[in-house]
Every structure is written in C-alpha cells, then in structure tokens.
Amino acid sequence: MNNDDPSPEGEAEQDISEILQIRRDKLKTLQDEGRDPFHITRFERTALSAEVRDGFDVYENSDVTMAGRIMAKRGMGKAIFMDISDDKGRIQLYVKLDDIGESSFSDVRRLDVGDIIGVTGFVFKTRMGEISVHCKTVTLLAKSLHPLPEKYHGLTNQELKYRRRYVDLIMNPSTRATFETRCAFIKHVRSFLDGRGYMEVETPVLNTLSGGATARPFVTRHNTLGLDMYMRIATELHLKRLIVGGIERVYEVGRIFRNEGMDTKHNPEFTTVELYEAYSDYNDMMDLFEELLSSAALSISGGYEIPWQGAALDLSPGWPRITMADAVREHTGVDFMSFSSVGDSVSAAKEIGVRMPDGKEPSWGGLLYECFDQRVEDNLIQPVFITDHPVEVSPLAKRKTADPRLTERFEAFICRSEMCNAFSELNDPIDQKQRFLRQAAMRSAGDLEAGMMDDDFIDALEYGMPPTGGMGVGIDRCVMMLTNNSSIRDVLLFPTMKPMMD
Secondary structure, three states, X not given: OOOOOOOOOOOOHHHHHHHHHHHHHHHHHHHHOOOOHHHOOOOOOOOOXXXXXXXXXXXXXXXXXXXXXXXXXXXEOOEEEEEEEEOOEEXXXXXXXXXXXXXXXXXXXXXXXXXXXXXXXXEEEOOOOOEEEEEEEEEEEEOOOOOOOOOOOOOOOHHHHHHOHHHHHHHOHHHHHHHHHHHHHHHHHHHHHHOOOOEEOOOOOEEOOOOOOOOOOOEEEEOOOOEEEEEOOOOHHHHHHHHHOOOOEEEEEXXXXXXXXXXXXXXXXXXXXXXXXXOOOHXXXXXXXXHXXXXXXXXXXXXXXXXEOOEEEEOOOOOOEEEHHHHHHHHHOOOHHHOOXXXXXXXXXXXXXXXXXXXXXXXXXXXXXXXXXXXXXXHOOXXXXXXXXXHHHOOOEOEOOOOOOEEOEEEEEEOOEEEEEEEEEOOOHHHHHHHHHHHHHHHHOOOOOOOOOOHHHHHHHHXXXXXXXXXXXXXXXHHHHHHOOOOHHHHOOOOOOOOOOO
C-alpha cells in the first residue's frame, strides 16, 4: 500500500484530515489539467477478472480491457504491481515505465488504493505463476477521496459494517457471499413456487387498516386524503382476497414493517414470502415448507447438513411434528390438556415462573402459548413443526374440529428461531367477524399489537373462500441459517440503525 494512504483505523483525527486533503489535492490537480475523472461517462470492458483467471488458456497473450477498484499497490522502481477488484473477484496488474512512458507512469504512481481505474493490456503469467495483465494504458475513472480500511484487517467494527455497508462490501468478500446466497435463496423460492403453479402478485404496502398479524404497525399520514395509514404488518388479508377471487395458488415476496423492538432476530422491516393454496390445509403447508427449505439447502449449500449458531443441523426431509401442548408437557411437565379452568392454568404457569405479559388477561390458550414461548422455544435446535396453537393467539386460523380451543396452525422452528407460520385458513365469515371483534376490543383496551376490524375482508369471505392452506416464511431467517449468521443485521444490506450522535 502506498505511503500516503495509511489506515484510518486508529489514526489521529489530524492524520485522517491530512489524508483526505492529499486526495482532494490530487483531484484538484487533475481538474486543473482538464483531466477530471468524474467527467468520464463510460468505459467498455471486454473481460472480467474471473473470466481471465478461469479461461487463461484462451486469454493468454490476448489483449483485454478491464476495470475495477485498486485494492493493493506495490512499487518496484520502474514497475508497479496493482490488484484491482471487479464484480467477479480480483486480478493483478503489471505496469512498466518503459511500456507506458514517463508521464503515464507518473500518473500511475499518484494513484491511491481505492481509486477506480480502467486498463488495456495483454494477459500473461508472472514468474511466480500469477495470472496478470501487462498494462499498455491506465485510465483513472473515479477518484477515491476517502481511504479504505487497512488491507490486512479490513472493516472489523461490526456496527460500522452495518452503517457503511458499501465499505464492508469492498473489504470483505464474505459479506458479498452472504448476499449472493440471499439472492440465490429468493430465486429458489420463486422457482419452487412458480414450478408448482403459484402466481406471484403485489399487494399494497399502505393500508387504511392494520391486519393479518399480531404486531404494532407504523403509522403515516396521507396528506391528500387527510387520514392516517398503516404500513403493512403482513400481506395475508389481501392475498386471501385473491383466493376468494379465484386465483387458487398465489404468493408474494415482499417487505413487511412492524414497529417492534430490535434484536438479533428482529428488524423493523424485513422480508417474507406469503403463499396461499386453495383446497389444501396446514398439513400440506408443512410438506411444502419442508420440501422448500430442504431443497434450498441441497441446491445452495450442497447438502442437508448445515452449521448454524454452533449447531450441526440436519435438514433431511422427515421433520418431527409435535403439538404445542405436548411440547410444553415434554419440556416443563405441565399438561395443559388436563386443565378445565383458567385458574388451573394460571397456577400451573406460575409454578414454572410464567406469567401473562402486562396488560393481557390470562386465558387457557394465552398461558399455553406463553409457557411455550418462555420455556420451550429456546430448546428447539433441530427442525421441528410445532402444531395446534390455541385460538387466542391465532385469530385467522381454522379451529380444530376435535378441540375448538385449538387451531390448525403450525410454526417451524430451527435453532431456537421461528422460520415460518402457517394455518388452515379460517374461511367462516361469522367466526372470523367474532375474532376480529375480540381483537378490536383488545386494541381498544390498550393492546397496540391487536388487530383491527376489517369489514371488507368479512365481505370477501361472505362470497365464499374455499378451504385454504396459507403460510408466511421469514426470508431473512432462512438466509441467516444458510449463511451461518447469528444476527438478522448480517443478512440485511441496510439494517435499521439508530442515528449516530455528533
């Protein structure tokens, strides 16, 4: 790395300022000479780094035109070596004084690590066997006015990686690989569903009502209409309207917004795929998710065995299916199916240190869910389907005929994380209206996560919705698993961050 480009990490503020000024001075000199690099509008390349490396037998001794960012620069008297990075990797450049002349060689000497250049030259191998480009011309295409982090340590400050993702991507190939995997997974989801006859659609992000999930929404103001609107917390209710309309297999990959706390599993905006299939139920959705995720692991990672958060996961098809009540009984010894009163449920929950959250009235189903959430979920490592959730926490799921306290709902858990949520969808408009009314009453009583009354959705159900299986899958958590990342911020290019204070 050249001497006037030390690392900004650990340097005194005045040194950083000096570096910034030196680079600006270099730019000013070029501009005064009528050679402003920012006036260049286009540079046509004939090859990328990976193409040259992988196809050396074809490219050897052939002329190429390449471009990229200088990542390293080493001077050796009348020769300079540089590494440039492009979209497909890195390649070494060799620049010799005798080949390009004194003036051009002087320009190359003044280049800084971080500058973006274009070169022409021929492909060869050095005596050390490294595939390189022997440059005939070097053109500065964009001047880097800010130094990159020191090359051996990269950008290591985790918060700065999130705030300055552009620098993170420049310095850390592993970050690039994470988002390539994210892209591959979303493509896999679309291909998987398209191949099964699903139609991809788009539904509104702004709504006059908040519904489809239990979550606190973001509120915004529509000035022309003069009313508050809600950023969607789910795509569910619009997609089920489309099932009513006769689109029997439908899905949407979309951004969801929930005004909730942030931790390693939660970001206020995140991505889901929600899908609905007429004439199916939650058992079909279990089969579908298991096949979707197992096939993604096989396609993207090359096998069913995946490391994540210190665990060796096995995503081979055939995941166990356990009711929520059985999971609670297995891990805590409390058998909710034997209780006949809310009082019994309260007493049993207290014995294992579980209480309802503040502001929520205790109920049999609510306490069953809290016991699972607080005492069971953290024990679930290998893939498992938790089924038959209580109706109190499942306002859009169909009741089980054998026990109306429960619903035909499941969540898939892997390594203590919920990966998807699915139902046999409630298609009874009378039952649905009563559940909406209960949610609305809870909201009026102060529960800001409770849903609202959606009369238009009730009207849609009254036209008739066939038996339907539906599912929402957390794209971000699936990518976390496939890339062995422990924080959702690692798989979001631009996670939500609190503004830095001066």
